[in-house]
Amino acid sequence: MSDKPALTVLLASPRGFCAGVDRAIQIVEQALVRYGAPVYVRHEIVHNKHVVDSLRAKGAVFVDELDEIPAPLPGQESAHVIFSAHGVAKSVVAAAEDRGLAALDATCPLVSKVHSEASRHHFQGREVLLIGHAGHPEVEGTMGQVPPGAMTLIESVADAEAVQPRDPANVAYATQTTLSVDDTAEIIAVLTRRFPAIKGPGKADICYATTNRQQAVKAIAERCEAILVVGAPNSSNSKRLVELAAQLGCKVSVLVQTAAEIPWEKLQGVRSLGVTAGASAPEILVQDVIRALQTHFDVSLEEVSVTREDVIFSLPKALAS
Numbered sequence: 001m002s003d004k005p006a007l008t009v010l011l012a013s014p015r016g017f018c019a020g021v022d023r024a025i026q027i028v029e030q031a032l033v034r035y036g037a038p039v040y041v042r043h044e045i046v047h048n049k050h051v052v053d054s055l056r057a058k059g060a061v062f063v064d065e066l067d068e069i070p071a072p073l074p075g076q077e078s079a080h081v082i083f084s085a086h087g088v089a090k091s092v093v094a095a096a097e098d099r100g101l102a103a104l105d106a107t108c109p110l111v112s113k114v115h116s117e118a119s120r121h122h123f124q125g126r127e128v129l130l131i132g133h134a135g136h137p138e139v140e141g142t143m144g145q146v147p148p149g150a151m152t153l154i155e156s157v158a159d160a161e162a163v164q165p166r167d168p169a170n171v172a173y174a175t176q177t178t179l180s181v182d183d184t185a186e187i188i189a190v191l192t193r194r195f196p197a198i199k200g201p202g203k204a205d206i207c208y209a210t211t212n213r214q215q216a217v218k219a220i221a222e223r224c225e226a227i228l229v230v231g232a233p234n235s236s237n238s239k240r241l242v243e244l245a246a247q248l249g250c251k252v253s254v255l256v257q258t259a260a261e262i263p264w265e266k267l268q269g270v271r272s273l274g275v276t277a278g279a280s281a282p283e284i285l286v287q288d289v290i291r292a293l294q295t296h297f298d299v300s301l302e303e304v305s306v307t308r309e310d311v312i313f314s315l316p317k318a319l320a321s
């Protein structure tokens with residue numbers, strides 16, 4: 001008999017990497033193979049320090065802005081720059097061209113779809129209301145698909161109640177892909193009530209991976225006293241999983257970047273623990289967490305799956321062959 005306390009660990013599935021993150025990482029790896037180091041990446045390719053550090057070790061150079069990348073001298077080959085999975089504003093694409101950089105776009109195709117929708121609505125004369133979080137790179141990229149001032153950010157139900165479009169009969173909405181499904185539905189309900197003619201994607205642009213990870217947390221939360229979400233503090237979809245578990249009654253709902261951040265004192269007396277991971281967290285970090293739990297507890301592990309994911313996004317043409 002083990003002298004460690006018993007702990008049932010419910011492992012949510014799906015969890016961790018989504019197809020967009022997987023593709024973005026492959027783009028950096030393939031670019032390094034094809035063009036050699038350095039390959040520049042504007043911003044974190046995905047929101048995960050482990051991923052960023054391992055790509056940096058292979059020769060990727062992460063920059064905040066394009067002017068940190070040396071412009072090619074006459075006769076020199078262009079430096080390669082990769083745009084992150086969150087997408088970029090049109091002005092960033094234009095600035096890369098002006099600087100003579102060879103750009104590879106790792107924007108998730110599901111984010112690109114939102115860009116296209118927003119541009120189409122703008123082109124057709126509608127004011128676009130973007131539901132999302134200020135300051136997130138995906139929101140900056142989506143707002144940058146239209147001229148400044150042509151899109152309004154809606155962060156909350158209160159914003160949806162207060163917004164005053166120029167022509168209420170001629171508005172559209174789009175959403176960030178990594179929001180809370182439930183909170184976003186409430187905001188869309190307010191917009192639809194206030195502007196019955198509003199155009200939109202149907203429900204929301206929240207992607208399959210965000211939706212499935214939230215569903216998986218819902219499936220385990222009522223059986224868990226506590227939950228650990230493996231993810232980064234700047235990962236929107238990871239933070240939504242932490243909030244969701246707390247809303248569903250988990251007494252402890254904590255984001256951990258690695259096993260080293262497990263708050264052991266909060267797990268004292270806990271007998272059932274959920275574990276999941278945001279879409280940019282690699283499985284190796286989840287397995288580290290499980291191993292660390294096994295050193296403190298007599299763990300019974302149960303995987304709870306709500307669906308299987310088989311989404312794969314192809315690489316850009318320049319890297320595909």
Ligand code: SF4
Pocket residue numbers: 018019020021085108109110111177178207208209210237279
């Ligand atoms: Fe694409 Fe969704 Fe993954 Fe973001 S979370 S990269 S939108 S699949």
